[in-house]
Amino acid sequence: MIKPELLAPAGDLEKLKMAVIYGADAVYLGGESFGLRKASKNFTLKEMKEGIDFAHERDRKVYVTLNIIPHDEDLIGIEEYLKDLRKIKVDGVLVADPGMFVKVRNTIQDMPIHLSTQASATNYETVMFWYNLGVRRIVLARELSLNEIKGIIKRIPEDLEIETFVHGAMCISYSGRCLLSNYMAGRDSNRGGCAHPCRWKYFLMEEERKGQYFPVYEDDKGTFIFNSKDLCMIEHIPELVKAGISSFKIEGRVKSQYYVATVVRSYRMALDEYLKDPNNYVYKPQWLDEIKKASYRDFTTGFYFNKPSGKDQVYTSSSYIRNYDFVGLVLDYDDKTRLATVSQRNRMFVGDEIEIFGPNKDFVTQRIEKMWNEFGEEIEVAPHPEQIVKIEMKQRVEPWDIIRKDRGSDSIG
Known part of the structure; x- marks a missing residue:
């Protein structure tokens, strides 16, 4: 083997x-x-x-x-x-x-x-x-x-x-040899420019009934047949x-x-x-x-x-299911203070329930109790993309660990 x-x-x-x-x-x-x-x-x-x-x-x-x-x-x-x-x-x-x-x-x-x-x-x-x-x-x-x-x-x-x-x-x-993108958007998928027309919404129209759209599937809003x-x-x-x-x-x-x-x-x-x-x-x-x-x-x-x-096939939507947000990447951790230095990736609030995970280990859950900006000032929210913040951690974390949260769990927002 x-x-x-x-x-x-x-x-x-x-x-x-x-x-x-x-x-x-x-x-x-x-x-x-x-x-x-x-x-x-x-x-x-x-x-x-x-x-x-x-x-x-x-x-x-x-x-x-x-x-x-x-x-x-x-x-x-x-x-x-x-x-x-x-x-x-x-x-x-x-x-x-x-x-x-x-x-x-x-x-x-x-x-x-x-x-x-x-x-x-x-x-x-x-x-x-x-x-x-x-x-x-x-x-x-x-x-x-x-x-x-x-x-x-x-x-x-x-x-x-x-x-x-x-x-x-x-x-x-x-095997990915698609011509739809080239035909419909002028972007050749076989030369790297796919516009993903397979994710677009389509209707069925009979030749003699122009403007009368028939659902291809059981949905009067159209269907994503590809x-x-x-x-x-x-x-x-x-x-x-x-x-x-x-x-x-x-x-x-x-x-x-x-x-x-x-x-x-x-x-x-x-x-x-x-x-x-x-x-x-x-x-x-x-x-x-x-x-x-x-x-x-x-x-x-x-x-x-x-x-x-x-x-x-998925006939109802071309959207992805997204229940969690990536909110931070751990850059460093201080064992004495138990503070993690984090690069923000989506907004975080004090009070948020977060999950932290890393390579080959299970995730842990905690609440953000305190958070500071790069100037050492205590803050309630980290709203800026890639903002550097410090977060008090309940357990030891390591560089490259990822912080995520349930999208419905904003404590303030």
Whole structure:
């Protein structure tokens, strides 16, 4: 039995550090060009180097996405960029397009190449085609069942790794190859500019009855017919490990720092618990409960166990469920005074009931009794973004611990 890699998204430098601290074995990120997530902040080369150094110091890996489906104009400057990636010691790159593969192979021959899910690898012959060209990790298409994944893994060489998505948003188009965004908003999803039209509201109109809109589902306000539930496989860690999957991938480069920490932490705890003693592993519902304290849609297991049906869609809203706010990040703690120095992320009030959690440990609950600003003045509320405050703590906390609160628990506001 192999120990799978837990692979987390890093939309910016802060999220990279959070993913590493909270238990990711590796992160994937995009630079300012050639990747599929223009909506995330992404990385300059300087930021990428800082992130890679941070990860490597902790024995973690960093992969860079080059997974656009490029036109000729999109390949301008790629050779220089690839040489820069090698200089800053990137651990691998993801490609989806044969032309991009050739550019990487001809420019930096020693760089590990991972095949992106955008390449739609769904069968053994396709997997072996890319293996014979030199690819040593394949991110399979999300449209495969667990039995199909196991069938492929049983036949491939030992030095070929299989990566699959285990958590995050699902795309209604095959392996993300969507044309709706380009057609409706002029933004090419296959070149990084997806406008997410799958989350928009749609109506049905008969050709001869212009202006008469018929609900596609049982709701006279319209329906979100393309709006998939989010993938979540945390309840199925044993099946994923036994299948021989090498890397468990979490989606979400445009998600928040808090989301990344929360989801990575739960998967880290579940995976470690299983690997510690597979024969006596017991799934803990609180791992999923914790994930639900970040923003989420209702969950599905995608294609893993059966073909998705209407039950795997959300027809009423495209909004996320968000019951908790990330209100603070612990920067420091003084054992003598029991004061935590905190960077504010959403407003906090004296009297608020808060939860504090960190990597590989359960959360604790307390009330904010006293709070001071950076000038030592006692305050009742911390309203300013990233305001530095000190909070009296009931229990010891550590840097990188996160403070959250129930969204309905403002004591004043």
